Amino acid sequence: MLTYALRRIVLLLPVLVGLSIIVFAIARLLPGDPVQLAAGPQATKEEIEALARELGLDRPLIAQYWSYATGLLQGDWGQSILTRRPVWEDLRIYLPATLELVFAAMAIAVAIGLPAGLLSAAYANRWPDYLSRTLSLGAISMPRFFLGLLMQLFFVMQMGWLPLGGRFPLVEIPPPAVTGLITLDALIARDGGAFLTALKHLAMPAAAMSLSPLATITRMMRATTLEAMSQDYVTTARALGLSRGKILFKYVARNAASATLTVIGLYFGWLLAGTVLVETVFDWPGVGLYATKAIATQDFMPLMGVTLVIGALFVIVNLIVDLAYGLINPKARYA
Amino acid sequence: MALVEIDELHLTMTSYDGAAHVLAGVSLSLERGEIWGLVGETGCGKSLTGLTLSRLVASPPARYLSGAVRFDGRDLLAADEETMRDLRGRRIGMIFQDPTTNLNPAFRVGTQMIDVALHAGRVDPSILGLAAGASRGARRRAARDLAVSMLDRVGIVDAARRIDDYPHQFSGGMRQRVLIAMALIGRPDLIIADEPTTALDVSVQAQILALLHRLAAEDGLAILLITHNLGVVAQIASHVAVMYAGAVVEAGDVRAVLKSPRHPYTQALIAALPRADVKRGALAGLPGVVPDLLTPPPGCRFLPRCPIGAADCARAAPGLAPVDTGQRVACFRAERAA
């Protein structure tokens, strides 16, 4: 298992290098002159050239990539042309916000989706199954931002239970940043009040984000459970007297969950890349918002940074899923 | 009283095409210590007969029309699920064809065996060698010890260590041994083995059969061994029942049946030897094919292919009746077949 994990981690390196090359190439191939844009419409030719030199954009592409790549390793992810702040520092603020959102959404989706799918299959074609299938269909068809707006109408405007948006009240002091995930930091600081506040901010955007993975995980879990229940080993277990509950919750649940795990990993990456709408609706200060602004102003460095980070996270999450799959499914370890 | 008694069992299976009369008067009885081979062509109802004994045939689509299934005097068709569960794994063990698919690949073999042992121990605490109120931990330990000793008994070397291995770490034959150990863990009186060697290498088949034979002798087990292969029957069975299209057509002492078969179908089977596998296809000297069970022929189902059949054979289905050589034959004209 350990050598398998190490081998997979080593294999990760070329993938990441490739990713950085692609990101760099795409950024350079995009139309539009970022220097011109940053310098402003009134800038003279000399001013533009000076700025290009300052930003290193006048050198050959290979050299630019090389300094970009070595910079990445030293934590120098370039500067945002617009904010004139290091991209790395921006990411250190925005990325944890997005991660917190995605983690929370996935936690909701997994915590509800796995049992719902399992029960759906256990009660196939009876009312719990119909209920869960109807809800999943609804969840898949409902646009995330629309659910977000509905929730805001009800929980904020109508009931006044939850804040409209943001991560944490500006007037309050957040718990000291350790992980960057405010809920987690509050727990680390043993600050129950801050935890609750952060949770209240997180609840609606996370719920809106969780909708589509929840539906997919439920359906996938239902399918894999049905598949597992039709296996010979279930007949054997029944023939040797194990109860339906034991077979379902101990044995089949694991078989089915390990098959569902792949979907969970895929969805994780998909969510990371797709937070923009929800972040906009809930004014959630994550990379989605950051990237949108960067796109609007053709600010290359932040865009490259965001793409790189999300791409890298995507690959790493998939690795983790594969390793977890190996833990759950002993056969894969030797593959 | 016989340990197992199946008496004139009729069962239909409903599918989109309608209700197929797949068991049409199956009669069989097993005593402790007997190894019964149950042979017949594919689709004749061997597996269903075996599953019925554990009441594992899903209903619907199955429907029991008439007949009785008794285990140790108990009417199984009337038993509730709880009663059946107390029998399964404890008094009735089952072994199936493919040892690769019948062990759960995601769990250590020990986990799976221990759960069976715990179940059997719940039904009968003496299986674990414990008094009724033993603690959870004590039961788990006893269940594990029992599992190890069973693995040891079926010939798994270094059982105390191998018990923590996953199924894929065993070879096919070893996996089947594990499944046999699992079926034996509750100290059953009856083992139903549905083609237990079909999926194994020829060299391993003989070892598994020898193992079953030895265990049956040691424990005084009754075994219902379902197989396509008359050679297997000849090797280890003490008795044999031949099925055709949902009914037992000949049953009795294995020597009597193999040496002087009286049902024309059995005769054709044996004539087809040494190509001992009766799985499919035309049998020597037998025209026609197995009837469609959705619309079976009236009377004797074998009539359309029977070399000695007469018009009255279509009037009713023949029941099993003893013949001079000792076995029982379901044929109106069996004496002529001699």
Ligand SMILES: Nc1ncnc2c1ncn2[C@@H]1O[C@H](COP(=O)(O)OP(=O)(O)OP(=O)(O)O)[C@@H](O)[C@H]1O
């Ligand atoms: N779940 C089911 N639904 C419908 N028909 C079924 C079902 N299970 C079995 N049957 C039918 O019942 C008949 C007997 O099946 P069974 O599995 O007992 O045959 P078998 O003698 O064990 O055959 P094989 O040698 O191929 O294992 C077959 O015609 C089969 O098509």
Ligand SMILES: [Mg+2]
């Ligand atoms: Mg069968």
